[in-house]
Amino acid sequence: MLRYAMKRFVLAIAVAFTVSIxxxxxxxxxxxxxxxxxxxxAEAQVVQQIRVEYGLDRPLPAQYGEWLTDLAQGDFGDSYYWHQSVAHLIIEAAPTTLRLAGFALLITILVSIPLGALAAINANTWIDRAALSVAVSAQAIPSFWLxxxxxxxxxxxxxWFPVSGGGSWAHFVLPAFVLGMRSVPAVMRLTRAGLIEVYESDYIRTARAKGFRGRKLLTGQALRNALLPVVSVLAVQLGHKLGGSIxxxxxxxxxxxxxLALDSILGGDIPTVQMLVFLFALTFVFLTFLSDLINAWIDPRLRLR
Incomplete structure (x- = not known):
């Protein structure tokens, strides 16, 4: 397991470095x-003066080297728009997005996995079609409209709930539901397809012959193997929720x-946008690495790759 983890970690570092460039x-x-x-x-003379003052007249490799060095030391630079450190802006805004993404992922799991399991158990019946209809509807409705x-x-x-803001848990119920429902179709269909495939395997037939039925067969035998691809998708969906909550x-x-990303883009705040893009991409890299480790823990065969 340690050797597998180190291989995935080295790959994650390489991807993170490429993302930074x-x-x-x-x-x-x-x-x-x-x-x-x-x-x-602004006049061209003023623009040139600013370019020299901020060191923007130097070659891009030199600017990138300085940015990467500062990044390694925890210096994210200063915002052109808010005239504050980018680190302060991110630290101030991150708790809201982390709570929102966490609640949204929880809603996705609580809705999609049971719905996918229900559809798989009752494949090709009206229950299956009703579950798929819910998934299609959730995917078709625009988030802003919902x-x-x-x-x-x-x-x-x-x-029942506040209109806006993020001061208490009640403020997160409605936005987390809307954000979480966007991921329900993908996770639900993957859970359904995985369980249908697993139910047709030989070891499930053996389990049925030994007397496993219903929930005992689902949770004890089938669900663990069916959730392998679901874990990877959930990691990606969490990344989408962190970076796509604009x-x-x-x-x-x-x-x-x-x-913060939207305001920075509209305000032309390059240092803040640059750091947010890097952090969002880095989040995807880390979550993918974490999902690989979880899948290797669930299925030991993956460690042999």
């Missing part, structure tokens, strides 16, 4: 940071990383 080059080649600081109407409907019904009309945070007026 991509995040740096994409923003510096797509826009002019000096122009973003000075403003669109969020607005939830606000009108449960916040404005029924007064719409939800905007609809519910939550000050998280998604809203």
């Amino acid at each position: 991509g995040a740096f080059l994409a923003l510096h080649l797509a826009t002019d940071p000096a122009r973003a600081i000075a403003g669109e109407d 969020g607005l409907v939830m606000i009108v019904v449960f916040a404005v009309e029924l007064h 719409i939800i945070e905007s609809v519910f007026s939550m000050r998280g990383l998604g809203r």
Whole structure:
């Protein structure tokens, strides 16, 4: 297990390094940071002065080396837009997004896995078709529209939950539900397909011959092997929730990383956008590495690869 973990860790480090280069080059080649600081109407002389002052006139490899060195020392740079350290902005906004993503993932698991198991047990019946209909509906409804409907019904009309903000757990119920439902179709269909395949395997027939039925057969024999691909998908979905919560945070007026990314893009704040892109990508790398370890723990055969 240790050898497998080290191989995956080295691969994760290589991917993270590649991502750092991509995040740096994409923003510096797509826009002019000096122009973003000075403003669109600034004179060329002012732009050039800012370029020299911030060291933006140096070759890109030299700028990347300095950025990577500062990053290794925990220095994320300073925001051009808010005139604060990027680390402070991220630390201030991260708790909201982490709570939102965690609650959303919990909703995804509680809805999709039981629904997928129910559909697999009753494959090709009206129950299976009803479960698939729920999944298709959840995928077809736009997140911003569902969020607005939830606000009108449960916040404005029924007064069950707050309209916006993130001060208490009640503020996260509606946005977490909307964000979590976006992942239900993929996880539900994968759980259903995995269980149907597992139920047709030889060891399940042997288990049935030994008297395993119902929940005992599902949880004790079938579900563990069927969840191997689901773990990987859940890791990716958690990454999507962390990095793709811009719409939800905007609809519910939550000050998280998604809203920070949106404001930074609109404000031309290159250091903040650059660091957020890198952190979001790094999150995907880490979650993929973690899912590989969990899958190797569930299925020892993976450790031989």
